[in-house]
Each structure stands twice: as C-alpha cells, then as structure tokens.
Amino acid sequence: MPDFQQIVSSLRRTNERAAVLSYGEGAKESQAEEDGVLLYGGEPSLRGDLPELIYSARRNGYRRIKLATNGRFLSDMRFLQQILNAGCYLFEVKMWASNPQLHDNLTQTPGSFVEAMRGLENLIKFPDEKFVSIRIPVCQKNYTDIENTVALGLSFGINRIILSLLDHQPTLKQVLPHIKNAINISIFNRVWILTEGLPFCAMQDLEPHIGEIYYGWQNISGRKFKKHQYCTACVYEEICPGIDENHLKIFSGNEFSPVKESRYVQDIKVING
Amino acid sequence: MGKKRIVLISFNWANHFSLAMGYLKAYAMKDEFIRDRVQMEILDFDTEVLNVQQVIYYLSQNKPDIIGFSCYCWNINKVLDTARIIKTLYPEVKIMLGGPEVGPVASKYLRENSFVDAIVKGEGEATFADLLNCYLGRGSLKEIAGISYRENGQVFENPDRPPIEDLGEIPSPYLEGILEPRDKVTYLETYRGCIFRCYYCYEGKNLPRLRFFPEDRIKKEIEFILSKREITSFHFVDTVFNFRKERLKKLAEIISKANLFGTELRTVEIIAEFVDEVTVDLFKKAHVKSVETGPQTVIRETLKNVNRHYDEEKFRRAVSLMEKNGIEVTSDLIVGLPGDNFFKFFHSARTIMNMKPTTIVFSILHVLPGTVLYERSIELGLKFDDKAPHLVLSSPDFPYVDIDKAVVMAYSLDKEYNVSPPIR
Numbered sequence: 001m002p003d004f005q006q007i008v009s010s011l012r013r014t015n016e017r018a019a020v021l022s023y024g025e026g027a028k029e030s031q032a033e034e035d036g037v038l039l040y041g042g043e044p045s046l047r048g049d050l051p052e053l054i055y056s057a058r059r060n061g062y063r064r065i066k067l068a069t070n071g072r073f074l075s076d077m078r079f080l081q082q083i084l085n086a087g088c089y090l091f092e093v094k095m096w097a098s099n100p101q102l103h104d105n106l107t108q109t110p111g112s113f114v115e116a117m118r119g120l121e122n123l124i125k126f127p128d129e130k131f132v133s134i135r136i137p138v139c140q141k142n143y144t145d146i147e148n149t150v151a152l153g154l155s156f157g158i159n160r161i162i163l164s165l166l167d168h169q170p171t172l173k174q175v176l177p178h179i180k181n182a183i184n185i186s187i188f189n190r191v192w193i194l195t196e197g198l199p200f201c202a203m204q205d206l207e208p209h210i211g212e213i214y215y216g217w218q219n220i221s222g223r224k225f226k227k228h229q230y231c232t233a234c235v236y237e238e239i240c241p242g243i244d245e246n247h248l249k250i251f252s253g254n255e256f257s258p259v260k261e262s263r264y265v266q267d268i269k270v271i272n273g
Numbered sequence: 274m275g276k277k278r279i280v281l282i283s284f285n286w287a288n289h290f291s292l293a294m295g296y297l298k299a300y301a302m303k304d305e306f307i308r309d310r311v312q313m314e315i316l317d318f319d320t321e322v323l324n325v326q327q328v329i330y331y332l333s334q335n336k337p338d339i340i341g342f343s344c345y346c347w348n349i350n351k352v353l354d355t356a357r358i359i360k361t362l363y364p365e366v367k368i369m370l371g372g373p374e375v376g377p378v379a380s381k382y383l384r385e386n387s388f389v390d391a392i393v394k395g396e397g398e399a400t401f402a403d404l405l406n407c408y409l410g411r412g413s414l415k416e417i418a419g420i421s422y423r424e425n426g427q428v429f430e431n432p433d434r435p436p437i438e439d440l441g442e443i444p445s446p447y448l449e450g451i452l453e454p455r456d457k458v459t460y461l462e463t464y465r466g467c468i469f470r471c472y473y474c475y476e477g478k479n480l481p482r483l484r485f486f487p488e489d490r491i492k493k494e495i496e497f498i499l500s501k502r503e504i505t506s507f508h509f510v511d512t513v514f515n516f517r518k519e520r521l522k523k524l525a526e527i528i529s530k531a532n533l534f535g536t537e538l539r540t541v542e543i544i545a546e547f548v549d550e551v552t553v554d555l556f557k558k559a560h561v562k563s564v565e566t567g568p569q570t571v572i573r574e575t576l577k578n579v580n581r582h583y584d585e586e587k588f589r590r591a592v593s594l595m596e597k598n599g600i601e602v603t604s605d606l607i608v609g610l611p612g613d614n615f616f617k618f619f620h621s622a623r624t625i626m627n628m629k630p631t632t633i634v635f636s637i638l639h640v641l642p643g644t645v646l647y648e649r650s651i652e653l654g655l656k657f658d659d660k661a662p663h664l665v666l667s668s669p670d671f672p673y674v675d676i677d678k679a680v681v682m683a684y685s686l687d688k689e690y691n692v693s694p695p696i697r
Contacts, residue, residue, distance in 0.1 A: 271616055
C-alpha cells in the first residue's frame, strides 16, 4: 500500500482552499494542505492503486478526498464501490458537451460520453451521502452548447457546476451570453455555479460566481494572466491578476474595459487578504 | 357525564416529540378539578411523514372537545390547515394555539383565522390550565392573563402573564409518566431563559431572567432516563449548557454517577468561548459527544447589529480543543443577518471552515415574531416574508438576489463540507 503521508510530504504545501495532489500524465503541479485532498491528473482513476491510496489518505486523517475524473471509470459499479468503500465521497466529473458526438469529438475517445454519463448515473444511484460537481471546459467547439450541458448535468442531481474557460478562440462577446445563461439556469435550479478563467471585468455584477475569488488565481490548469494597460483604471486592479495571456495575444484586450465601480469590491479585497 | 377529551397536537421534525406538551399536561393535571373532568392525550405527528388528511382522520375517529396545537414557524401551516378543517367539520370543538410562532402576534392570528378560539401567549403551563378551567365552567376568558381570544366574533387581548416564578411548580412529565423517554429524542430542561439577548432569537428576550428547575428534580429526571438501557443518547434543551462552571460540574457528576449504560449526551447548545480544558473534562465526564454552537457570523458590524457575543480566538481554540478531545462540534451560520452581504457571509463560512468543526449548519435568517429583529425590521431596513417561516428577503446591504445566491452557495458548501463517510 502506498504511504500517502510520505507522498504528501514530498509535495509542495500551499494555502489553497483544497489540498491538491497530482498523479499521472499531464500533471503540472502538486499541492497539499492538512484536511482535504484533490486527486487529479491526468486521470487518477487510471492508477490501479487508487482505492488503496484513498484509504491511506483517510487513515492519515484527510477528511475530504475529492476525485477529479473524466467519469468513465465510474461507469464500472465495482470500481465505484471500491472508491466509496475506501473513503472518497467527493467527485468532480468532467463534461464536455450535452451529446455524444461533440463530447467524444472533444475527448477524442469514442464512447466516452456514454461512459461518463453512466458514471454520473451510478454515482446518483449509490445511496451513500456524497458531493458531486461537474466541470465543463469551455472552448471554441462547445461554447454554444454550455446551456444544454449545464441542463444535462443538473438532471443528475449534482451539487455544483464549474465553467472553466479552456481556450480563447471564441471571443468574450461570443462566450459570455452563454455563460450568463448557464449561470441563470443553474441558479434557477438551486445549484451553485462558478466560472474559471474569466476576470472581473468580464463578470461585472456576476462576481459571486468567479471561482478564483474563493480558491485563488493560482490554479491547476496553469493558466497565465497578464495586465492590460486599461487595468490601472479598474477598481479590481489590486487583486486581479489581469487577462488570460493567450486571450490578450489574440485579441489585444480590446474586449475588456476597466470596472469603474462595484458594490462587491471592498469585501472581495478583504477575502483575498 | 363523561370526561372531556383534550388532544394536544405537535407536528415535529424527524421523529422528535414535544417536551412542551408534556409540561402542559403535567401542570394541568395537578389540578384536581381538571383531572376529574378531562382525558388528555398528547399526539406527536411527524410533519414529514403524516399529512393533514391522516391527522384529520385520526381526530374524526376520536372526536376531541378541545384541541391545543403547539405552533412553530416550521409547522404553523399544517396546524392552520388541520384546525380549519376540524372547525369546519366540528364547529363545537375549541381550537387553542400556543407557542413562539403565535404568542407574540396572537391578535393577528386570531383576526386572520376565524376558526381559532384562543391563543396562549408566552409561557403556557399556568395559562393553559386556566383556559381548561374556563372551558370546564370555572372562570371567564376575560380574567385569564396571557391569552388572546375570540368571543362573539370579536378578538380580545388580555394582559400578559408573568412567567412562573418557581419552576418546581411544573411537575416533570417524565417522572409523572406523561412522556416516555425515547432513544435519541429525549430532552431535559434545567433552566429557562438565556444569559444572552441575541436579536434574532426568541428565547432570551421574552424570559427576562433565568429560572432554574430544582436540583433534586433534575437529578431524578437524569437518573430516570439513564436507568433505561435503550436510551443511547439524550439532550438538554438549555440555551447555554455550559454557562456556569459550578453548575456544569454538578450536572456532570450527576450524569456520570447515573450513567449505567454509557448513554451519550448529544447536541447540547454551548457558548464555545466559555470552553476551556476544565470544561472539556466536565463534558467528557458528562458523556458529551457533540455540541452545537454559533457564531452565526464572524463579521464585527453584523455581530453588533444582532447583539451577539463572539471572540474569534477563544472560539477557534475551543473548537480545536473539543475536536481534539473527541467531542464533535457543530457550528451554526446564518445567511441574511443585517449588516452582512454576500461576501461577508462567505468570509464567515470560510473562517469557520478553517476552524474545522465536525459539521457546519447553514441556515437562512428567520425574522421571528417576538424577536428584536422582527420589532426593529423597519428601522433596520429588513424585508422578510411575514408568513411563516418568516424568511428574510433583503436588507440594505444584502439585496434579494445576493441573499438567494448566498443560500444556493450555502447548499453547496454544506454538502461539500459536511459529507461524511457512512459507518460500514
């Protein structure tokens, strides 16, 4: 059995909201704190010793162990049972689209949509108390499908949605109406929804949904931000890292304008220390 | 002539039962005149399981002469539905209401609900006994302090009744055999009132000073409950279980000596800031397994607005101390307090999550009748639904849209933070 504590000790500790451990291909950085763990990758469910690792984490006193997954392995009831038995009750499942064609096209894996949906169904079927969130990466190919994807996710009785801006091919003018609709659909259905990768100026009046306010702008996706010349005139200048570097390269920041006033700004500054 | 049938009804959550109804019966049945003339039954209905039709069916089979309902913000709608249908079917049945939902606004409830005959305001034992006497032909309604009532279609409000000076006058419903202790839902009360005056709470304001049940009676009740092997845990309903160390020490000793079967004491309300190593030792001696505490918010301005005491460092230390000693801590937070806003609420949530209590309970502010917030709502700019459960709608710094979002966020945080593995 892997010694979880040993693995954790070798990782960089931070003050992140959730402790983060990374495994497998594609992992960029690893972070941990004392009472929660996020297992992500790559795809952590590819690890054959995942149940043992979870069990070891629990034995070492970690109360909340969250598995970030593409959901495909959860379609195997026996595997899911093992994960639950080991002590993992928090799940973050990636959903790329509301239909198999688009989802499988984006994952480059035929059948992945059906498996991920079956995984979500299995999660809901299990009577054990659990927390299930879905992460929707938003890109050029799927941004017009965000609302449908959110609606599909909601049908599984999930507890949170994260809309994560993945690339900057679509303009903000194209993406934002869909993001705003998705937020409305989710809140209407009483499910909390957050965004990632969208700065304050893109989310005016929707600040409560900016995920980075709660868990920081340092993130596992390795997104890089850069200030625009307009940023100096923004009320969020002190706490905002700026605009996604790639977006700035492509669109020169023409889509952004500084926030002149916001009823949230003082309190967000307090939260962001 | 047969005895009059009195039915006391309480709609409760999650298989709980009403201690208040036990007190009413215990006190009323002390009176020989009443005892000789009535047959009194307490009915506890689970508000989730039983619907109004089932309750009506039961009552139609048992035909009471008087029905008393225990009214809280969470059950008043079922109470009114039941009472209205019963009065329509059996107009001669007297409908009496009591409890914190109706007492402070009794005349309003009488005016709005023509099927209600009388409402008991404030502490109910003595007033209820007087009402029974009156319906049995002794005394008149206008002489009973602490009620509002209807007569010839008109609503009258009598002066309030002072609380019972000596709580020893109220017999123990357990020792009298009126309430049977039940596992996990047996409540004891050692005093009434609260040392605090939080503006969102009904408890302290309307009972101006602390009154204690006699020590020997508390001891007997504890010994009685702990003599039952089937009771694996019980509770105290005292507002602050740990408010005086000497008192806590006595209670811990009584419980410790009487605890033959390792019965646990669960979910006692405490003030965390009063907890130190000595308190924790006393908790352990009393078999306290879980406690519930505030702080409702950590925002200084908001705390001031609701007259709530909070010392962050003492609170943090206490949570850590209790958790390290195996005592589960439940910490309560309220969405929508005056002075809070969306991110201030989140700041409170994050501060408390970082303290790592076992559980965090998120609830939305209920602007309850009889509380200071209810009375000062206009001055504070608080908008709330005047219909039970009186949920807050907005305040000057916390518009409706943000309160609603904070509630949705709280559902999510609640699920994420409180999820716990089942016992396998």
